[in-house]
Amino acid sequence: MIRWLLGPIGLCLAAMQALAADPVTIGVGYLGVAGTRSTLSLVEQPADNDGVAGAKLAIEDNNTTGKFLNQRFVLEERRIKEGEDVVQAATALAEHNGFVITNLPADALLKVADALRDRGTLLFNAGAIDERLREADCRANVIHSAPTRSMLADALGQYLVWKRWPRWLLVVGSHDEDKLYADALRRAATRFGAKIVQERTFEDTGGARRTDSGVTLIQRQMPVFTQQAPAYDVLVAADESEVFAAYLPYRTWDPRPVAGSAGLVPRSWDAAQDQWGATQMQNRFMKLNSRRMTALDMQAWTAVRMIGEATSRTNSGDVKKVTDFIKGPDFSVAAFKGTKLTLRDWNLQLRQPILLVDGRMVVSVSPQEGFLHQVSELDTLGYDRPESKCKLK
Amino acid sequence: MWRVGLLSGLVLVAAPAHAFIAYVSNEKSNTVSVIDTDSWTVTKTIKVGQRPRGIEFTRDGKFVMVAVGDDDTIQVIDAKTQAVVDTLPSGPDPELFTQDAAGKTLYVANENDNTVTVIDLEKRARLGDIQVGVEPEGMTISPDGKILINTSETTNMAHFIDTASRQIVANVLVDARPRFAEFKHDASELWVSSEIGGTVSIVDPQKHEVIGKVNFEIPGLRKEAIQPVGIGMTKDDKTAFVALGPANRVAVVDVATRKVTKYLLVGQRVWHMAFTPDEKYLLVTNGVSNDVSVIDVAAQKVIKTIQVGELPWGITIAP
Numbered sequence: 001m002i003r004w005l006l007g008p009i010g011l012c013l014a015a016m017q018a019l020a021a022d023p024v025t026i027g028v029g030y031l032g033v034a035g036t037r038s039t040l041s042l043v044e045q046p047a048d049n050d051g052v053a054g055a056k057l058a059i060e061d062n063n064t065t066g067k068f069l070n071q072r073f074v075l076e077e078r079r080i081k082e083g084e085d086v087v088q089a090a091t092a093l094a095e096h097n098g099f100v101i102t103n104l105p106a107d108a109l110l111k112v113a114d115a116l117r118d119r120g121t122l123l124f125n126a127g128a129i130d131e132r133l134r135e136a137d138c139r140a141n142v143i144h145s146a147p148t149r150s151m152l153a154d155a156l157g158q159y160l161v162w163k164r165w166p167r168w169l170l171v172v173g174s175h176d177e178d179k180l181y182a183d184a185l186r187r188a189a190t191r192f193g194a195k196i197v198q199e200r201t202f203e204d205t206g207g208a209r210r211t212d213s214g215v216t217l218i219q220r221q222m223p224v225f226t227q228q229a230p231a232y233d234v235l236v237a238a239d240e241s242e243v244f245a246a247y248l249p250y251r252t253w254d255p256r257p258v259a260g261s262a263g264l265v266p267r268s269w270d271a272a273q274d275q276w277g278a279t280q281m282q283n284r285f286m287k288l289n290s291r292r293m294t295a296l297d298m299q300a301w302t303a304v305r306m307i308g309e310a311t312s313r314t315n316s317g318d319v320k321k322v323t324d325f326i327k328g329p330d331f332s333v334a335a336f337k338g339t340k341l342t343l344r345d346w347n348l349q350l351r352q353p354i355l356l357v358d359g360r361m362v363v364s365v366s367p368q369e370g371f372l373h374q375v376s377e378l379d380t381l382g383y384d385r386p387e388s389k390c391k392l393k
Numbered sequence: 394m395w396r397v398g399l400l401s402g403l404v405l406v407a408a409p410a411h412a413f414i415a416y417v418s419n420e421k422s423n424t425v426s427v428i429d430t431d432s433w434t435v436t437k438t439i440k441v442g443q444r445p446r447g448i449e450f451t452r453d454g455k456f457v458m459v460a461v462g463d464d465d466t467i468q469v470i471d472a473k474t475q476a477v478v479d480t481l482p483s484g485p486d487p488e489l490f491t492q493d494a495a496g497k498t499l500y501v502a503n504e505n506d507n508t509v510t511v512i513d514l515e516k517r518a519r520l521g522d523i524q525v526g527v528e529p530e531g532m533t534i535s536p537d538g539k540i541l542i543n544t545s546e547t548t549n550m551a552h553f554i555d556t557a558s559r560q561i562v563a564n565v566l567v568d569a570r571p572r573f574a575e576f577k578h579d580a581s582e583l584w585v586s587s588e589i590g591g592t593v594s595i596v597d598p599q600k601h602e603v604i605g606k607v608n609f610e611i612p613g614l615r616k617e618a619i620q621p622v623g624i625g626m627t628k629d630d631k632t633a634f635v636a637l638g639p640a641n642r643v644a645v646v647d648v649a650t651r652k653v654t655k656y657l658l659v660g661q662r663v664w665h666m667a668f669t670p671d672e673k674y675l676l677v678t679n680g681v682s683n684d685v686s687v688i689d690v691a692a693q694k695v696i697k698t699i700q701v702g703e704l705p706w707g708i709t710i711a712p
Contacts, residue, residue, distance in 0.1 A: 064507055064527045065548040068564040277546060277570075280486070280504045280528050305547075312549065312566060334547065334569045334589040339617040377615060 023072040024317040026062075028304055029093035029100035030055050031086075031112070032127070034079040040246035043359075046294065051103045051126060052077050053289040054297030057281075058304030060288065062311075069312055073304075087115045094121040098319030101303045103127030103296065106137070113139040122323045124303035127296060130180070134347040135383065138390035143326065144349045145303040149184040151382035152266040155354030155366035156236075156259055157188030158380070162368045165233035165257070166194045169226070171248070173239040173261075174203045181238040185260065192371075197230045202244045222251035229254065236260040263358065266366070269298030270357040275365075278336035302335050302350065309333045338365070339378070347390040351378035413669045414711045415676055416457045416470070417685055418445035419702025425459055426701040427475060428676070430669055430710075433687065433697050437475050441468050447489040448707035451514070452496030457709060460487040460501070467501065467512075472711065482519040484510040489573075489707075491532040491541070493556065500541055502529035509543050511559065523559050525552045531574040531585065535598065544571035544585055551585050551596060563601040567594040573665075575624040575633075577648070586621035586635060593621055593635055595651065607651050609637060609644055623665035625675055627690065634675055634688070636663040643677055643686075645693055657695055659686035667708045678705040 036046040047053070055075055062073040076097055080089050086104065090112040093100055100116075101124045102109055110133070113123055117139075125133060125144045133139075134148055160168070168189060172182040182199075189196050202225070226235065226248070235252055237260040239245035245261035257263055271292035274282065285293040285301075293301075310322045310331065325331055327348070332340040337353045344351060356364045371380040379385075412431030418441075419426060425445060427437040442461030449458055450472070457470040460483065467487055469479040483490070484503035492499045492514065499512040507527055511520040526548025533542045534556070541554040544567070551574060553563040568590020575584050576598070583596040584607075593607040609619045620638030626648065627633075633646040639662050645655040660679025668675050668690070675688040678701075685705060687697035 061527045061547055065545075065550070068526065068548070068550060068552075068561075069566075277504075277528065281547075283486075283505050309549075309569075332569060332589070334549075340569060340589045340591075376617070 021070065023066070023070045025072050025074060026066075026307065026311055026317040027097035027099070028055070028059065028073060028075050028307060029097035030075060030077045030103075030300070031090055031093055031100055032077075032079050032103040033105075033108075034081045037242070039242045040244075044246075046296070047289075047291055049289065050294055051296040051300045053285070053291075054293065054299070054301035055101055055126075055304050057285050057288050057297075058301040058308065061284075062304065062308030065308060065312055069315060071311055071317060073308065075304075087111055090116060094119055098122065098317075098322075099124065099307050101126050101300055103300070106130040106133055109133065109142065110137055110139070113142050117141055120319055120323075122319060122326070124306070126299040126303045131184070131383065134349045135389045138347045138392055140348075140392040142348065143303070143306070143343065144347075145306065146299045147268050147352060147354060148349065148382050149181055150187060151352075151354060153181065153184035153188040154191065154381045155266040156264070156356060157185070157192045157194060158366045158368040158371050159264070159356050159364050160234055160236075160259065161192045161194055162370070167232045168194055168196050168234055168236045169229050169232040169256070170196045170199045171226075171235060171237045171239075171244075172199060172201050173241050173243050173245075174201060175241040175243075177240040178238050178243075181240050181261070185236055185238055196236075197232045200225070200229075202239070204241065204243045218247045219251060222247050223253045226251075227253035232256060234259055235263075237262055264356050264363060265358070266354050266356055267295045268352060268354060269293065269295040270355050270362055272357060272360060273336070273355055273362050275362070276336050276338040281336050298335070302333065302341070305335065306331075306333050306350075342376070344379070344385070346385050346388050347392070349382070351376060351381075353378065354381060413671075414472070415667065415669075415685075416448055416450075416459075416709050417678055417701050417705050418448040418459050418707040419683075419704060420444055420446055420680070420706040421703035423461075424702045425457070425470065426705070428685065428699055428701070430674065430676075433699055435699065435701060438702065439470060439475055439477065441470070441477060442466065446706045447487065449490065449492070449709045450711055452492065452494070452712070454712045458490070458499070459707075460490060462486045462488055462504070467499075479517065481512055481514075481517055482510075483512065484508055484522065489530055489532045491534050493534055494536075494538045498556075500532055500534070500543075502532050502543055504528050504530065504546075507545070509541070509554070521559065523554055523561070525554075525561070526550050526564075530572050533574045533576060533583075535576055536578060536580045540598065542574045542576075542583060542585075544574050546570045546572065546588075549587075549590075551583065551594075553598070553601060565594075565596050565601050565603060567596070567603065568592045568606075572622050573624055575626055577626060577630045578628055579630055582648075584624050584626070584633065586624055588620045588622055588638065591616060591619045591621065593624065593646075605651050607633075607635070607644075607646055607653070609635075609640075609653060611637075611640060611642065611656055614640055622663070623677070625666045625668055627668075627672060632690075634666060634677075636666055636677055638662055638664070639681075641679075643675075643688065655693055657688060657693065659688075659695055660684045660698065664705070665707050667710045669710055670712055676708055676710065678708050680704050680706060 237245035443463035526545025528546035531544035568587035661681035
């Protein structure tokens with residue numbers, strides 16, 4: 001009672017007094033990998049500024065708010081090329097930025113987190129969905145605005161069970177991340193009462209993703225690959241490597257819908273999302289970046305908005321103060337998902353609804369109705385506190 | 394039945410102004426439903442522009458203004474002919490608006506470009522813009538007309554704007570996603586609802602400080618479902634009604650103690666509300682169940698549900 005009374009009063013007074021002074025500058029770094037990876041679908045090919053474009057919009061949003069609080073946000077971007085030292089790049093960014101948004105592979109992120117630990121820099125993982133970063137390899141200086149594989153898989157699983165498509169034909173790619181996604185999907189099936197009737201592996205034999213005579217061959221391969229399956233309701237594909245999943249819709253031997261890495265896909269965000277006031281945000285993004293907003297853009301936007309939310313609530317640009325507030329019990333952020341997003345205090349993962357999208361529309365949003373939880377229904381997605389192996393250090 | 398007939402006959406003779414006319418904007422069906430509060434039926438459905446939301450009578454009661462966000466304008470409906478007769482030059486994506494006491498100046502929140510647009514209602518001309526926070530939404534004006542309030546949803550502030558100079562004089566941080574603001578009639582407090590924060594902040598308009606909050610708790614309902622939006626306050630400033638969105642309830646709040654005394658179950662996803670001028674009834678729009686609930690203000694009971702268009706959002710009642 002006393003605390004919330006005092007907070008805003010102090011804030012308002014401080015804001016008034018500060019108006020004449022120089023603005024407080026809050027530096028935010030963005031550390032990513034140069035280049036983008038190839039996707040099967042040309043329309044899904046990420047833009048070169050995928051991710052950082054979301055951070056840029058959030059910096060603008062924070063600055064609009066910041067002008068009323070005498071705070072100024074500055075973004076410094078750094079992309080590392082192959083062979084470059086990620087720790088060196090991160091350390092250079094941390095020189096003038098108390099907060100660094102990252103889109104890095106898990107191992108690189110861990111190296112950076114450990115190198116910057118004593119410096120007090122707060123990292124936001126906007127890109128990596130690996131479970132282990134929130135479990136055995138969790139770090140006290142890394143906040144995750146990206147969802148995890150299990151959150152994505154559970155979001156899809158809940159919907160398929162709600163839709164009464166409980167028999168899944170699981171097709172898994174041959175790369176490591178495909179297998180990790182398959183693990184998450186198996187776990188989702190077990191948790192929500194679906195049955196994987198059979199598993200098949202799609203071997204990556206190499207080759208180009210785009211060829212002049214491609215479609216003819218694919219049209220012959222995919223029905224053959226999916227024939228003689230036991231009775232199933234939906235084909236669930238685990239293909240993070242973009243090798244085959246996008247070829248499956250409309251080409252399965254039996255006429256069945258496809259979900260997972262193609263067809264109905266779970267994502268933190270989509271260009272088609274227009275609920276809960278998202279249209280304004282989509283328009284702002286389009287105006288600034290001349291393209292539509294992706295999930296990675298949204299994860300970076302959310303990370304930078306989390307910083308802005310904390311600097312305005314604490315009326316401070318002090319990294320320690322802001323970090324404590326973000327990790328504290330009063331923190332929440334609004335991100336056009338119909339509910340406030342909060343942090344799981346046991347592993348610093350941002351709780352969030354997950355959209356199920358088909359490339360043109362948002363089909364549904366999980367958690368689905370009826371999946372209940374004693375703390376937050378958002379905790380029906382992903383690993384929950386009692387299962388967590390994370391010890392923050 | 395006989396008794397009712399006799400009574401209304403009597404009323405007709407004694408006070409013919411008993412029936413009021415309510416206008417409801419239907420966000421999805423691009424229509425405005427006209428409700429007669431005597432028969433509690435929809436008497437007309439008016440086709441308007443795309444995505445109608447904010448809706449308000451002009452002070453003289455002759456026109457109804459409705460913000461059609463996806464057409465980037467405000468349409469004017471003639472209350473006599475119940476047809477769209479004009480448009481106002483609002484900025485892009487108008488959502489909510491307010492007018493001064495004289496009904497001469499209109500202030501519009503433009504969600505898309507972080508501005509409030511000022512419009513001369515007589516000349517129907519744009520007078521200027523005021524830069525505010527990210528996604529301006531809630532709009533209200535102080536009873537003396539000197540201070541305009543705008544809430545910005547992503548900046549999470551109530552901006553106090555001097556209507557004479559059109560300058561921001563104060564910014565008060567409130568809880569997440571402030572959507573609606575309402576002054577007490579005696580101007581001593583400003584109430585601001587925060588949809589994602591799940592609270593109503595009470596602001597001292599002189600000191601520009603949050604001096605209290607209304608919290609909501611509904612047994613058996615998850616906290617996230619409580620999303621306060623529209624606020625209505627009785628003229629005696631004793632009772633406030635707060636629409637709680639997907640909680641499907643309107644909270645009755647004792648203004649003095651700032652405590653909820655009752656939750657009234659209404660339709661699904663309750664958005665906004667309007668009192669009849671005699672303050673006997675409060676009408677609330679239910680976005681998902683496509684209807685309007687009628688609350689008996691004295692009895693604090695829901696007495697009626699009226700089907701309207703798809704996704705009803707805003708409501709206004711003839712003065």
